[in-house]
Amino acid sequence: MEVAKLSKSALEILDSPNFLSDEIIGFYFTYLTSITDSDDVLFIDPPVSDLLANVDDVDVVKASVEPLEFGTKNLIFFAVNDSEHWSLLVYDRKLNAFLHHDSRGSSNHMQARKLFETLKDCVVPSANGKEYIKPKKKNRSKKASVTSCKSAAPPSFEECTTPQQTNGYDCGLFVLAIARAICEWHCSKKKSNANYWFKEKQVNPSIIEGSMRSDLLKLATANGIKDLN
Incomplete structure (x- = not known):
């Protein structure tokens, strides 16, 4: 995978207490994908x-979603922005x-619901007898395992308990920290409790607001x- 890079203007955003841009969020999402x-x-x-x-255009939604192969993914991350x-x-x-994680109460509830309403019919594999292919791990030679779809019930929407930010600009850092913690949980062998994605110390507001910006x-x-030329 090509190494992601940020523009000079994005680096300047990180160098001071500013609201993160979608370029920075996308950069870190690419980094998490790589690891x-x-x-x-x-x-x-x-x-x-x-x-x-x-x-609102169904054809646009279909054209945007189909290449992403949602049906082959077990975890899909979306950054929500109002x-x-x-x-x-x-x-x-x-x-x-x-599952919606909002570091400022329910500020983005309506925007997250809008995204959910658009995607709720796009993520559940068909229940017409077809099988769902469970993806194999990267760099493994074993064939992908196949499991039958038990149902095509519509997904639910849930607001989750989330560590809260103490300022008005570090919400993007909380998105990245929570996404990283969930990835670490998913890739570990300790996934017995699906509702226990991260420990409090993994998404600690004082650490996120104190050092994550400089680490990023x-x-x-x-x-x-x-290079923008």
Whole structure:
């Protein structure tokens, strides 16, 4: 996978207490994709999530979703944005639920629901007798296992308990920290409790607001600056 890079303007955003841009969110989603040892995890680029949350044209939704192969993914991450605040929406196939994490109460509830309403019929495999292919791990030679779809029941939408930010601009950092913690949970062997995605210390507001921005800047700087020419 090509190493993701940020533009100079995005690096400047990280270098001061500013609201994260969709470029930065997308950069970190690409980074998480590169370190996640599983083909059944999908991170949706923020502009695509924004399009899906605000489009009414069924054909546009279909054209946007089909290439992403939602039916082969067990975890799908969406960054939700209402132009003033970021939150995280995750589809978990095991629970057949869209789970919303908002670090500022229910600020993005309506925007997350809009995205859910658009996608709720796009994630559940058909129950017409076809089989669902469970993706294999990356770099493994074993064939993908096949399991039958038990049902095509519509997914649910749930608001989840989420650590809260203490300022008005670090919501994007909370999205990234929670996404990272969920990935670590998914890739670990300790997945017995599907509702226990992360421990409090993994998404600690004081750590996120105190050091994650500088850590993200170091990661981005190490990859070099995007050439816009």
